[in-house]
Amino acid sequence: DTAVxxxxxxxxxxxxxxxxxxxEQNLGHDTxxxxxxxxxxxxKIMFSYNNKELIxxxxxxxxxxxxxxxKAHLNLHINSLELGDSAVYFCASSQDLLVQDExxxxxxxxxxxx
Amino acid sequence: DQQVKQNSPSLSVQEGRxxxxxxxxxxxxxxxxxxxxxxxxxxxTFLISIxxxxxxxxxxRFTVFLNKxxxxxxLHIVPSQPGDSAVYFCAASTLSSGSAxxxxxxxxxxxxxxx
Numbered sequence: 001d002t003a004v005x006x007x008x009x010x011x012x013x014x015x016x017x018x019x020x021x022x023x024e025q026n027l028g029h030d031t032x033x034x035x036x037x038x039x040x041x042x043x044k045i046m047f048s049y050n051n052k053e054l055i056x057x058x059x060x061x062x063x064x065x066x067x068x069x070x071k072a073h074l075n076l077h078i079n080s081l082e083l084g085d086s087a088v089y090f091c092a093s094s095q096d097l098l099v100q101d102e103x104x105x106x107x108x109x110x111x112x113x114x
Numbered sequence: 115d116q117q118v119k120q121n122s123p124s125l126s127v128q129e130g131r132x133x134x135x136x137x138x139x140x141x142x143x144x145x146x147x148x149x150x151x152x153x154x155x156x157x158x159t160f161l162i163s164i165x166x167x168x169x170x171x172x173x174x175r176f177t178v179f180l181n182k183x184x185x186x187x188x189l190h191i192v193p194s195q196p197g198d199s200a201v202y203f204c205a206a207s208t209l210s211s212g213s214a215x216x217x218x219x220x221x222x223x224x225x226x227x228x229x
Contacts, residue, residue, distance in 0.1 A: 045216055107155065
């Protein structure tokens with residue numbers, strides 16, 4: 001019974017295309033996140049949503065648009081894909097905004113832009 | 115400008131010995147530190163954490179030490195087991211704007227425990 005799930009696991013697409021990655025958590029958490037793991041392996045926060053509201057929006061191109069239809073889902077839509085968008089994208093959730101403890105991560109989506 | 119640094123990309127240790135993974139940080143506003151473990155094709159999973167008001171936290175075979183004056187923390191695993199082979203990420207937390215906690219991760223250290 002997966003706590004945080006992401007689909008698809010792998011995504012290969014051409015430059016200029018638009019694609020979406022879906023994320024769902026069944027933990028009843030209020031807060032969800034998107035991270036990007038770049039080629040240097042750093043995990044960097046992209047967005048944070050709390051109860052469907054955008055809380056953190058790091059310096060991310062506006063081609064990236066998160067959408068939260070409800071607090072159990074946080075999808076990531078990417079327009080006009082570029083080569084530099086190739087990375088592993090992780091969704092995560094935590095109980096709430098202020099929790100100091102663990103975030104629960106999904107298995108990641110490896111995006112390859114050709 | 116990386117605020118959390120793990121300078122050793124890899125570490126190999128014999129089974130049964132101690133593994134010591136190191137992490138340095140630059141932002142003095144960090145007040146909570148965590149270690150995550152990651153197996154291939156999986157997301158990171160939480161391992162252990164420590165508040166900045168403590169200098170040590172222990173959980174079974176895992177102990178995290180925090181040296182605030184040196185802005186350094188370390189994870190000790192003893193005894194190391196082959197199943198501990200994974201990438202270990204150090205992360206630091208602070209309250210960002212909007213009163214939300216935000217994690218900043220290091221680049222990870224690949225630990226290999228040799229049987």
